[in-house]
Amino acid sequence: MESQGNEPQPSGHGPAEVTSSLRERTIAENSMVILLQGLQGQVTTVDLKNESTARGRVVNVDAFMNIRLKDVLYRDRKAQLTRLQELFITGRNVRYVHIPDHIDIMKTIESQLAKIHRVRNFASQGGGRKEYTKKTK
Amino acid sequence: MEERERKSAKPDSKETATSSCSRTPSVPEREPEADDAAGDDDADKTDVCSDKFDPLLALYSPTVQVPFPNVKCFNNVSAYESFLRGGRGRAKPENVEKRRLKAMKGVADPERIERLKKLMVNNPTPQSEEGESSGTARRRRQQKPKKNVLTRMPLCKGSPLGELYRCVEERIRVKVHIRTFKGLRGVCSGFVVAFDKFWNMAMVDVDETYREPLLGEAFYHEKALTISRLFEKLKLQESSAGEEPEKKHEARETATKQQPADCTSERGHSRTASKLSDSVKTKHKVSVKAQGPEVCQKKDSQTYGKVHTRHINQLFIRGENVLLVNPQPL
Numbered sequence: 001m002e003s004q005g006n007e008p009q010p011s012g013h014g015p016a017e018v019t020s021s022l023r024e025r026t027i028a029e030n031s032m033v034i035l036l037q038g039l040q041g042q043v044t045t046v047d048l049k050n051e052s053t054a055r056g057r058v059v060n061v062d063a064f065m066n067i068r069l070k071d072v073l074y075r076d077r078k079a080q081l082t083r084l085q086e087l088f089i090t091g092r093n094v095r096y097v098h099i100p101d102h103i104d105i106m107k108t109i110e111s112q113l114a115k116i117h118r119v120r121n122f123a124s125q126g127g128g129r130k131e132y133t134k135k136t137k
Numbered sequence: 138m139e140e141r142e143r144k145s146a147k148p149d150s151k152e153t154a155t156s157s158c159s160r161t162p163s164v165p166e167r168e169p170e171a172d173d174a175a176g177d178d179d180a181d182k183t184d185v186c187s188d189k190f191d192p193l194l195a196l197y198s199p200t201v202q203v204p205f206p207n208v209k210c211f212n213n214v215s216a217y218e219s220f221l222r223g224g225r226g227r228a229k230p231e232n233v234e235k236r237r238l239k240a241m242k243g244v245a246d247p248e249r250i251e252r253l254k255k256l257m258v259n260n261p262t263p264q265s266e267e268g269e270s271s272g273t274a275r276r277r278r279q280q281k282p283k284k285n286v287l288t289r290m291p292l293c294k295g296s297p298l299g300e301l302y303r304c305v306e307e308r309i310r311v312k313v314h315i316r317t318f319k320g321l322r323g324v325c326s327g328f329v330v331a332f333d334k335f336w337n338m339a340m341v342d343v344d345e346t347y348r349e350p351l352l353g354e355a356f357y358h359e360k361a362l363t364i365s366r367l368f369e370k371l372k373l374q375e376s377s378a379g380e381e382p383e384k385k386h387e388a389r390e391t392a393t394k395q396q397p398a399d400c401t402s403e404r405g406h407s408r409t410a411s412k413l414s415d416s417v418k419t420k421h422k423v424s425v426k427a428q429g430p431e432v433c434q435k436k437d438s439q440t441y442g443k444v445h446t447r448h449i450n451q452l453f454i455r456g457e458n459v460l461l462v463n464p465q466p467l
Contacts, residue, residue, distance in 0.1 A: 029285045032337035099451035105330045
């Protein structure tokens with residue numbers, strides 16, 4: 001069905017899509033990145049380590065905290081404003097991510113974990129492959 | 138049952154006398170339900186399904202009715218034996234199975250449909266008896282403890298992260314020291330909602346006090362920033378705006394108060410050692426700074442190097458930036 005150890009390519013159907021890479025899924029499941037993945041589609045501010053900030057809509061967050069934003073207002077440390085259509089931030093450069101006030105942190109984490117759980121069980125529960133072996137009868 | 142069918146078909150076909158003679162004694166053995174009853178109705182005797190079935194009579198009678206019309210006929214018993222064993226179109230169990238499955242290829246198998254239904258999410262289907270393997274597998278997986286970021290939080294008990302979990306559970310306000318590329322940037326004071334092994338933290342009700350790092354010559358010359366100095370600078374900033382000498386005294390007091398707070402912040406982080414020594418040094422230097430307003434004013438005239446505070450309702454901190462976490466004593 002899917003090859004394991006896929007490079008982090010988003011499947012791209014929508015912000016609610018869980019990554020198809022098993023490795024990324026497990027990393028996300030066991031760390032707080034999953035909270036950031038739950039913010040996909042929201043408008044947030046990301047504070048970077050270089051004292052600049054980027055405010056925009058979160059397109060995608062991967063297991064390594066790499067963040068893709070769109071329609072971004074980027075403010076550098078000199079407070080100089082720049083408008084950008086797309087911005088990619090390397091995970092290591094993130095310092096803070098502001099979480100919108102209306103987001104419930106625990107609920108977001110739990111719903112993301114449920115999504116992963118669903119994807120994982122669908123793929124492995126004797127469905128795709130075991131379906132066609134002789135032993136099914 | 139099949140044997141009975143084929144046996145009754147034989148009267149229509151010619152048999153060699155020898156084979157029939159040799160076979161007839163064994164025929165009644167093969168027919169468990171056959172009765173060697175003498176006399177009675179001919180019809181009864183030649184009826185395969187009756188108690189008074191006489192196989193010998195049935196074999197030679199021209200008027201035997203076969204209960205199953207579409208039965209496979211054999212010329213002799215050995216042909217029948219050979220057919221049973223498999224012969225050319227060998228009826229081996231696996232071949233039979235293969236041929237059956239092939240024949241059923243296009244047909245919708247209800248069992249398969251049941252299996253697919255079981256895969257569907259949020260579809261409570263009753264488990265079929267056939268699915269015993271998948272049933273046990275699911276039970277095993279349910280019994281296996283789930284490991285995710287939320288379940289891993291309480292597992293840290295006994296380690297520094299376990300202390301952090303205690304702060305989550307008991308909703309203790311913590312102060313998180315944030316680092317810049319070299320040294321302290323500031324403090325985030327708030328409640329931790331969730332964390333992970335990298336010290337990534339989700340916090341609420343955060344008051345951040347920070348100073349952007351100085352660069353260049355200023356960086357070279359400045360003394361290392363500590364918590365006490367940070368708040369001291371903050372106070373002086375506010376005071377120089379209003380220019381009240383009392384606030385400078387307050388600053389000194391708050392600076393000394395910060396010291397015990399820093400002392401209690403030892404949570405197994407080695408970096409606190411350097412911070413403590415720094416804060417010990419500041420005890421002496423604070424008074425110098427308080428009495429040296431001209432130095433502070435010089436700092437304020439520059440547009441950077443100022444200490445800022447802000448309030449953020451919900452904040453996610455990447456663990457890499459955390460210097461230390463200081464639970465506030467109640």
